[in-house]
Amino acid sequence: QKEVEQNSGPLSVPEGAIASLNCTYSDRGSQSFFWYRQYSGKSPELIMSIYSNGDKEDGRFTAQLNKASQYVSLLIRDSQPSDSATYLCASKRGSQGNLIFGKGTKLSVKP
Amino acid sequence: GAVVSQHPSRVICKSGTSVKIECRSLDFQATTMFWYRQFPKQSLMLMATSNEGSKATYEQGVEKDKFLINHASLTLSTLTVTSAHPEDSSFYICSATLAGKAYEQYFGPGTRLTVT
Numbered sequence: 001q002k003e004v005e006q007n008s009g010p011l012s013v014p015e016g017a018i019a020s021l022n023c024t025y026s027d028r029g030s031q032s033f034f035w036y037r038q039y040s041g042k043s044p045e046l047i048m049s050i051y052s053n054g055d056k057e058d059g060r061f062t063a064q065l066n067k068a069s070q071y072v073s074l075l076i077r078d079s080q081p082s083d084s085a086t087y088l089c090a091s092k093r094g095s096q097g098n099l100i101f102g103k104g105t106k107l108s109v110k111p
Numbered sequence: 112g113a114v115v116s117q118h119p120s121r122v123i124c125k126s127g128t129s130v131k132i133e134c135r136s137l138d139f140q141a142t143t144m145f146w147y148r149q150f151p152k153q154s155l156m157l158m159a160t161s162n163e164g165s166k167a168t169y170e171q172g173v174e175k176d177k178f179l180i181n182h183a184s185l186t187l188s189t190l191t192v193t194s195a196h197p198e199d200s201s202f203y204i205c206s207a208t209l210a211g212k213a214y215e216q217y218f219g220p221g222t223r224l225t226v227t
Contacts, residue, residue, distance in 0.1 A: 032214050034215070034216075036218075041202075041223075042220065042221065043204045043218040043219060043220050043221040044155070044204075044218050045218070046215060046216070046217065046218075049214065049215055051214075088154065088155070092214065098145070098157055098160065099145075099157070099216060101154045101155045102154060103153065103154040104154055
């Protein structure tokens with residue numbers, strides 16, 4: 001069964017620190033990976049997508065992918081209280097495949 | 112760009128009635144739309160995938176006669192929950208992919224359904 005695993009948290013970091021969110025996936029056929037942010041009572045919002053091994057940076061966010069280890073991570077630099085949310089990791093097999101979501105990690109950034 | 116809307120945002124209905132939820136892509140044509148359900152503190156569970164003009168593909172365990180999906184155009188898909196029961200109360204979210212960018216999904220704001 002294809003699965004995406006995340007630590008449910010909560011992960012608590014002080015304001016200004018780096019938050020590190022991790023995700024593993026079981027389907028070696030997965031080709032694309034996504035990080036979504038979901039505020040309570042709201043729908044997910046796409047933050048980052050990554051398709052190749054290595055790092056991808058976008059502002060304060062860096063996604064890291066290691067296909068050999070089947071591992072994806074998201075780093076949030078200079079964390080802000082507004083970053084407090086649940087972060088969902090998702091994988092996808094090809095362009096026509098469905099997104100497989102993890103259960104999400106709840107992040108709390110303390111002022 | 113890539114804005115998806117849903118209507119209504121919140122609905123309360125009585126047990127046994129039917130509820131229709133609309134999902135629209137506002138500034139793009141969506142080749143494929145997806146319907147998810149999310150229970151409290153759970154992740155998103157895919158219910159069905161729909162392509163314009165064809166029948167929806169339902170995930171295992173999702174009753175297609177209970178959750179009717181119509182994808183009449185490249186910008187509109189509807190989900191009708193028929194004969195709703197309290198256990199159908201959930202957060203229903205649609206998403207859409209852009210033609211030519213099928214790797215990324217954009218989510219609507221969701222519809223909170225409460226069945227009394």
